[in-house]
Amino acid sequence: xxxxxxxxxxxxxxxxxxxxxxxxxxxxxxxxxxxxxxxxxxxxxxxxxxxxxxxxxxxxxxxxxxxxxxxxxxxxxxxxxxxxxx
Amino acid sequence: xxxxxxxxxxxxxxxxxxxxxxxxxxxxxxxxxxxxxxxxxxxxxxxxxxxxxxxxxxxxxxxxxxxxxxxxxxxxxxxxxxxxxxxxxxxxxxxxxxxxxxxxxxxxxxxxxxxxxxxxxxxxxxxxxxxxxxxxxxxxxxxxxxxxxxxxxxxxxxxxxxxxxxxxxxxxxxxxxxxxxxxxxxxxxxxxxxxxxxxxxxxxxxxxxxxxxxxxxxxxxxxxxxxxxxxxxxxxxxxxxxxxxxxxxxxxxxxxxxxxxxxxxxxxxxxxxxxxxxxxxxxxxxxxxxxxxxxxxxxxxxxxx
Numbered sequence: 001x002x003x004x005x006x007x008x009x010x011x012x013x014x015x016x017x018x019x020x021x022x023x024x025x026x027x028x029x030x031x032x033x034x035x036x037x038x039x040x041x042x043x044x045x046x047x048x049x050x051x052x053x054x055x056x057x058x059x060x061x062x063x064x065x066x067x068x069x070x071x072x073x074x075x076x077x078x079x080x081x082x083x084x085x086x
Numbered sequence: 087x088x089x090x091x092x093x094x095x096x097x098x099x100x101x102x103x104x105x106x107x108x109x110x111x112x113x114x115x116x117x118x119x120x121x122x123x124x125x126x127x128x129x130x131x132x133x134x135x136x137x138x139x140x141x142x143x144x145x146x147x148x149x150x151x152x153x154x155x156x157x158x159x160x161x162x163x164x165x166x167x168x169x170x171x172x173x174x175x176x177x178x179x180x181x182x183x184x185x186x187x188x189x190x191x192x193x194x195x196x197x198x199x200x201x202x203x204x205x206x207x208x209x210x211x212x213x214x215x216x217x218x219x220x221x222x223x224x225x226x227x228x229x230x231x232x233x234x235x236x237x238x239x240x241x242x243x244x245x246x247x248x249x250x251x252x253x254x255x256x257x258x259x260x261x262x263x264x265x266x267x268x269x270x271x272x273x274x275x276x277x278x279x280x281x282x283x284x285x286x287x288x289x290x291x292x293x294x295x296x297x298x299x300x301x302x303x304x305x306x307x308x309x310x311x312x313x314x315x316x317x318x319x320x321x322x323x324x325x326x327x328x329x330x331x332x333x334x335x336x337x338x339x340x341x342x343x344x345x346x347x348x349x350x351x352x353x354x355x356x357x358x359x360x361x362x363x364x365x366x367x368x369x370x371x372x373x374x375x376x377x378x379x380x381x382x383x384x385x386x387x388x389x390x391x
Contacts, residue, residue: 014319031259031260034260036260037260038253038256038257038259038260038261038350038353039349039350039353039354041256041259041260042252042253042256042350042353043319045252045256046321046322047321050321050325056252058248058251058252058254058255058270058271059255059270061252061255061256061259061265062255062259062265062266063259063264063265066259
């Protein structure tokens with residue numbers, strides 16, 4: 001399963017995505033669109049850390065990295081590459 | 087004794103009249119000299135206490151979030167025949183001013199512990215700590231190897247603060263949507279400036295004094311009896327179970343359990359006090375923690391019970 005699909009499933013199932021799952025497209029804005037509140041964003045960050053074994057620095061918690069599924073996948077791939085696990 | 091506005095001051099402590107709750111007594115006091123007094127509340131059983139528990143709270147929003155739960159825990163301990171002392175660290179709550187450092191927090195706990203033992207006429211003490219307070223509790227009971235129970239103990243001070251920094255960023259990001267103008271939190275603290283974490287001040291002295299600590303080191307020499315209770319989701323429970331196993335490998339006598347409750351203490355703390363004490367998860371948490379602590383803390387057979 002791709003990173004974006006795994007994260008999509010996490011948001012739908014664990015973070016209780018409130019709408020039709022088909023609306024959660026790769027470019028759907030999660031943060032700037034105010035879809036995820038702060039507790040869910042924190043849960044998402046902690047999920048990424050445990051699922052992919054990466055350390056999300058606080059300075060990396062930005063909408064540039066976390067706003068959409070596509071950006072999240074890009075960010076996780078970057079972190080994996082930095083650790084030599086890509 | 088000398089009367090001043092609002093409180094009666096003794097040479098080194100101020101004991102207010104006992105308050106009655108559920109057949110037990112609650113004794114609020116200012117422990118220590120004027121200007122450096124720690125506010126404490128001792129929950130006493132209606133019979134001679136079999137031992138004592140000192141509750142070490144976390145800080146800031148977590149302290150606020152957990153406040154009622156710790157009151158309930160202390161009251162339940164008193165009902166079970168064990169004296170329970172709560173306190174406000176110097177520089178917080180009702181206590182006098184003081185710079186908050188990890189060492190000062192441990193000193194506050196030890197001072198209240200000695201006072202509580204005298205008041206309750208017991209010698210046997212165990213500890214309880216929540217979040218950062220777990221590190222404090224571990225340190226305070228290290229010399230005697232006293233048992234302790236913890237809620238969401240951080241593995242290290244650095245891990246604790248890392249999560250606080252994440253919460254700060256997440257709170258800003260989900261709130262205003264932008265974090266581009268935020269400096270790195272640890273850089274700010276290392277330069278000696280305080281950090282505003284969603285309305286709560288984190289001082290550089292506390293950060294610098296606690297960020298290099300580890301829970302295992304603060305426990306001291308094994309085998310020390312520890313009950314790690316993780317409040318959170320399944321993923322957190324799994325991580326906590328793994329950490330408990332690593333402590334067992336180091337020779338510690340560790341019990342571990344989890345309570346399914348997905349709230350963030352810091353983020354929810356902004357809305358505290360909340361009336362969540364009747365929820366099943368909280369009732370179970372308080373009851374199971376109290377029973378473990380009472381069993382571990384009932385070591386003074388002198389008084390029976």
